[in-house]
Amino acid sequence: MALSVIGAGFGRTGTLSLKFALERIGFGPCYHMMEVIQNDLAGTWYDIACGKAPDWDAVFAGYRATVDWPACNFYRELADQYPDAKVILSLRDPEKWYQSCSNTIFRAMMSDMQAAPPPVQRQMAMARKLIVENTFDGRIDDPAHAMAVYRRHNEAVQATIPAERLLVFEAAQGWEPLCRFLGVPVPDDPYPRVNTTEDFAQHFRREA
Numbered sequence: 001m002a003l004s005v006i007g008a009g010f011g012r013t014g015t016l017s018l019k020f021a022l023e024r025i026g027f028g029p030c031y032h033m034m035e036v037i038q039n040d041l042a043g044t045w046y047d048i049a050c051g052k053a054p055d056w057d058a059v060f061a062g063y064r065a066t067v068d069w070p071a072c073n074f075y076r077e078l079a080d081q082y083p084d085a086k087v088i089l090s091l092r093d094p095e096k097w098y099q100s101c102s103n104t105i106f107r108a109m110m111s112d113m114q115a116a117p118p119p120v121q122r123q124m125a126m127a128r129k130l131i132v133e134n135t136f137d138g139r140i141d142d143p144a145h146a147m148a149v150y151r152r153h154n155e156a157v158q159a160t161i162p163a164e165r166l167l168v169f170e171a172a173q174g175w176e177p178l179c180r181f182l183g184v185p186v187p188d189d190p191y192p193r194v195n196t197t198e199d200f201a202q203h204f205r206r207e208a
Contacts, residue, residue, distance in 0.1 A: 003060055003082045005030070005182070007067025008075035008157045009090030010150060011131075012100045014171030015068035018090055020192040021175070022065045025184045031066035040119045042126035045070045049130035056081045070130050076160060086181065087161045089168045091154060094147045105131070106140045 005027050009015060019030040036042055048054045049070070056078065060066060067090070071078065079087055092100075109127050116124070132140055139145045158168065167181040174191040 001062060001064060002057075003064065003066060003078065003085045005065035005067075006071075006075055006078045006082065006085050006087045007065070007090060008072050008087050008161070009067070009169075010072060010097070010153060011069045011105060012097055013090040013092045015072075015090055016194050017171050017192040018067050018088070018169075018178075019065075020194060021178060022067070024187055024189075024192070025175075025179060025182065027065045027182065029063050029065075031060055031063045031071060032068045033070065034068075036070065036126070037119075037123055040122070042119070042122040046122070046126040046129055048074075049126065049134055070126070073130060073135060075157060079161060079165075087157070087166045088178075088181075089154060089157045089161075089166060091168060091170050094150055097150060098143050098147050101140070101146070102143075109140070 005022055007015060007018060009018075011033065016032060016034065019032045019034070022028060022030045036045060044054075044059065048059075054074075066078070067088070075087060079085065105127070109124060109132055111124075114121075132138055136146055136149055158166065167177065169177060169181075171191065171193070175186045179186045
């Protein structure tokens with residue numbers, strides 16, 4: 001099964017809601033950081049973050065779509081690997097994005113994990129390497145720098161992916177642009193809204 005949809009948007013841009021939305025309209029299963037955590041796949045992504053050449057078909061075996069970190073960092077490679085796949089750039093206001101990251105994933109990645117179970121330690125090592133170091137140069141506590149990286153990434157996606165292959169999408173837009181882009185009917189149920197800051201905090205307290 002080749003990927004049909006590639007999510008290029010950073011985490012905390014509504015990516016978990018987008019995962020569930022894609023699965024609801026027939027583009028599932030959809031790969032997300034949730035899969036990395038639930039299936040203890042952090043080692044694979046740590047190796048990729050360190051420069052090991054990946055077998056993308058093996059990484060995404062059984063999946064029709066991918067969104068969120070870690071895969072969004074490799075949207076160029078995935079777009080080349082799967083030339084028939086469409087690309088979705090999920091966006092959010094930069095300041096709200098940074099505030100959400102600071103209150104959730106950035107805070108988690110900077111937590112002391114020495115007493116955490118080994119799978120959680122592996123997840124944090126991968127996230128720190130791929131996100132903190134490789135993406136933000138270790139400066140996630142610098143709002144101006146982090147938001148500049150975020151903006152440059154979004155601009156690069158739009159400059160790299162042909163317009164006819166790309167949907168620039170915000171969760172508040174709901175089903176219509178997403179379904180029109182993918183050529184499927186609009187569901188009757190509301191567009192998903194999950195993994196708010198409060199949801200993340202509750203989940204992290206359970207995992208740590």
